[in-house]
Amino acid sequence: MATVYFDEATRKFSKDDAPAVDGITLDIADGEFLVLVGPSGCGKSTTLRMLAGLEPVDGGRILVDGHDQKGVRPRDRDIAMVFQSYALYPNMTAAQNMAFALDNAKVSKSETRQRVAEAAKILELEQLLDRKPGQMSGGQRQRVAMGRAIVRNPKVFCMDEPLSNLDAKLRVSTRSQIAGLQRRLGITTVYVTHDQVEAMTMGHRVAVLRDGKLQQVDTPEALYDRPVNTFVASFIGSPAITLVESSVRDGRAEVHGVPVPLDRAVAGRAGEKVVVGLRPESWHVVGSPEGKGGSAALALNVELVESLGSESFVYGRPAGAGDDAGRVTVRLDKRTHLTVGDVVHVEPNHGEVHVFDASSGERIEA
Amino acid sequence: MSTSTVIGTLDDESLPPERTRRQRRRAAHNVEPSSHHRGPVWTALGYVGMVLVVLLVAVPLFWILITSFKDRGDIYVRPAQWWPSPATSDNYHELTTRIPFFDYVRNSVIITSATAVAKIVLGVLSAYALSLLRFPGRSVVFLVVIAALMVPNQITVISNYALVAQLGWRNTFQGIIIPLAGVAFGTFLMRNQFLSLPGEIIEAARLDGAGPMKLLWRVVMPMSWPTLVAFSLITVVNEWNEYLWPYLMSDDETTATLPVGLTFLQNNDGVTNWGPVMAGTILAMLPILVLFLFLQRQMIKGLTAGAVKS
Numbered sequence: 178m179a180t181v182y183f184d185e186a187t188r189k190f191s192k193d194d195a196p197a198v199d200g201i202t203l204d205i206a207d208g209e210f211l212v213l214v215g216p217s218g219c220g221k222s223t224t225l226r227m228l229a230g231l232e233p234v235d236g237g238r239i240l241v242d243g244h245d246q247k248g249v250r251p252r253d254r255d256i257a258m259v260f261q262s263y264a265l266y267p268n269m270t271a272a273q274n275m276a277f278a279l280d281n282a283k284v285s286k287s288e289t290r291q292r293v294a295e296a297a298k299i300l301e302l303e304q305l306l307d308r309k310p311g312q313m314s315g316g317q318r319q320r321v322a323m324g325r326a327i328v329r330n331p332k333v334f335c336m337d338e339p340l341s342n343l344d345a346k347l348r349v350s351t352r353s354q355i356a357g358l359q360r361r362l363g364i365t366t367v368y369v370t371h372d373q374v375e376a377m378t379m380g381h382r383v384a385v386l387r388d389g390k391l392q393q394v395d396t397p398e399a400l401y402d403r404p405v406n407t408f409v410a411s412f413i414g415s416p417a418i419t420l421v422e423s424s425v426r427d428g429r430a431e432v433h434g435v436p437v438p439l440d441r442a443v444a445g446r447a448g449e450k451v452v453v454g455l456r457p458e459s460w461h462v463v464g465s466p467e468g469k470g471g472s473a474a475l476a477l478n479v480e481l482v483e484s485l486g487s488e489s490f491v492y493g494r495p496a497g498a499g500d501d502a503g504r505v506t507v508r509l510d511k512r513t514h515l516t517v518g519d520v521v522h523v524e525p526n527h528g529e530v531h532v533f534d535a536s537s538g539e540r541i542e543a
Numbered sequence: 544m545s546t547s548t549v550i551g552t553l554d555d556e557s558l559p560p561e562r563t564r565r566q567r568r569r570a571a572h573n574v575e576p577s578s579h580h581r582g583p584v585w586t587a588l589g590y591v592g593m594v595l596v597v598l599l600v601a602v603p604l605f606w607i608l609i610t611s612f613k614d615r616g617d618i619y620v621r622p623a624q625w626w627p628s629p630a631t632s633d634n635y636h637e638l639t640t641r642i643p644f645f646d647y648v649r650n651s652v653i654i655t656s657a658t659a660v661a662k663i664v665l666g667v668l669s670a671y672a673l674s675l676l677r678f679p680g681r682s683v684v685f686l687v688v689i690a691a692l693m694v695p696n697q698i699t700v701i702s703n704y705a706l707v708a709q710l711g712w713r714n715t716f717q718g719i720i721i722p723l724a725g726v727a728f729g730t731f732l733m734r735n736q737f738l739s740l741p742g743e744i745i746e747a748a749r750l751d752g753a754g755p756m757k758l759l760w761r762v763v764m765p766m767s768w769p770t771l772v773a774f775s776l777i778t779v780v781n782e783w784n785e786y787l788w789p790y791l792m793s794d795d796e797t798t799a800t801l802p803v804g805l806t807f808l809q810n811n812d813g814v815t816n817w818g819p820v821m822a823g824t825i826l827a828m829l830p831i832l833v834l835f836l837f838l839q840r841q842m843i844k845g846l847t848a849g850a851v852k853s
Contacts, residue, residue, distance in 0.1 A: 231746050252752040264743035268765035277761070281752035325751070 179332035181205040185237030199389035212380035220389035257326035258335040265310040272306040296324040334366040407538040433495035442543035454531035457508035474522040611821035634818035646796040647804030666729025674737035692727040736770040
């Protein structure tokens with residue numbers, strides 16, 4: 178168990194290119210489950226590999242328990258990693274795979290046996306201990322890879338997209354299993370994923386990366402409710418937030434011609450142009466073109482309806498706007514049925530409007 | 544680890560049914576027969592081609608075999624005799640009595656095993672260093688090794704001879720073995736094999752605390768057996784048949800190998816008596832043949848199955 182601190186950690190693959198990881202500063206508490214998330218190529222796996230010692234740190238430092246890890250070999254870091262491909266040793270049985278690290282650490286035979294048995298029990302691998310990886314299914318291999326990490330009782334777990342090779346159903350059950358396991362063992366965990374559902378459901382905190390730069394690190398709720406910029410706002414949440422560039426007049430933003438009242442402090446800080454973000458659930462349907470309080474509601478031509486049973490998402494283009502106007506996504510409950518071609522009138526919920534600076538994309542906070 | 548409770552259950556995943564080796568082989572060979580179907584003429588031509596190739600390889604071998612059982616007088620008769628009559632084992636008797644045949648066998652075994660072991664060990668270790676360890680100048684070293692592969696043996700023979708003769712190593716085992724123990728080919732082959740292994744397994748082993756030698760023996764080598772077996776077999780066959788260098792180094796049965804011994808036999812008579820030479824050739828082939836039959840199974844085994852999910 179340990180704390181992990183990234184201090185301006187940087188990784189450059191070549192001198193001329195932009196850094197793959199660019200000055201990341203991250204403080205991870207003892208026992209915390211931190212998820213690194215971002216689109217492909219954002220540097221999240223590289224960040225993880227730097228922590229494990231598989232990539233050098235070209236600038237800044239990485240501290241584990243307050244000790245700089247510069248020059249410390251991977252095998253001396255006491256960090257266990259679960260790889261996307263599982264990377265099991267094909268010539269060893271499941272039990273031997275799990276015992277390998279303990280064997281290297283000169284742990285006694287009897288203790289090794291006991292720890293492997295415990296891990297096997299937790300992961301329900303008891304029946305498979307004598308099988309080799311080639312005779313196991315993907316989910317079973319994934320559990321052996323987990324077992325190999327947990328028998329070591331390491332300072333830190335690194336997990337690099339461990340669920341991306343499982344089928345959808347197994348992924349959901351394994352997701353909660355890994356999160357539960359981490360809570361029980363209390364081992365500091367850094368978990369890399371590109372799947373925002375994993376990010377939102379598993380971690381204590383989530384760090385969003387883009388182009389090697391840390392965008393925001395916060396609890397999943399805070400990330401969803403107060404994204405610091407348009408990138409985080411559009412990356413977190415599914416379906417994505419609707420972002421509309423609009424002009425501000427008299428404390429109101431014009432969203433496709435419909436005035437949306439802004440918080441007074443926000444309006445004071447905003448320039449003439451802002452980007453307004455509205456999540457699918459931040460709209461409500463109104464019966465007539467006249468919204469509440471006499472203001473006009475936004476009329477949408479429905480272009481696509483995704484029905485998920487319990488709810489549905491409607492993608493529509495504002496009536497009267499050109500084809501270059503972006504689609505607006507609205508969440509509807511199961512009682513409201515719409516079909517393609519319908520016109521629906523919607524109005525933003527009060528207080529659920531995200532406002533970003535039009536040029537920098539930064540959030541404008543009250 | 545302080546917990547031992549089961550947390551959560553995974554959905555039951557069905558395991559692919561275990562199949563026997565035979566079933567797998569049958570499945571692999573059982574490609575749609577209709578898609579292969581061609582006209583009878585083409586099929587016949589295909590068989591004719593195969594028969595020709597088999598004859599090309601088999602006839603000389605067969606000729607060696609029957610000649611080794613022929614009387615001296617029958618070897619040169621025309622038309623050629625395709626079956627020894629009367630069959631005789633005199634050639635084998637002559638071979639083992641007229642020259643110190645078993646001394647040559649002993650020398651061959653000593654030199655082949657020593658050189659093969661040296662080549663395999665050096666090849667594996669240097670390939671390991673050049674593929675999986677990081678050190679400055681690594682690519683330069685590899686380039687030098689590749690360059691060594693380009694130089695034909697015959698060119699280095701003269702300088703090697705001068706050096707070894709100067710050391711007084713003629714007619715000694717070390718004089719034959721040491722100059723033959725260089726391994727550009729093995730280094731090249733094994734390096735490529737090691738580089739083809741999934742990098743994440745190597746990284747996993749490093750994180751699991753495996754030191755360099757443990758990484759090699761417990762993780763890298765078990766995944767590389769087929770290539771190593773092929774490399775070993777090629778090396779053993781090459782060393783067993785090595786002719787030029789042992790011939791230059793040895794004057795008599797203290798160090799001469801079997802191929803060299805057979806030339807002594809040939810030269811002794813003035814006129815070549817092919818019967819004992821052919822008998823010697825047959826006997827020299829046997830160990831390699833046995834080795835090949837024994838090892839060929841190992842070569843085709845795939846050992847990385849199940850290591851990483853592709």
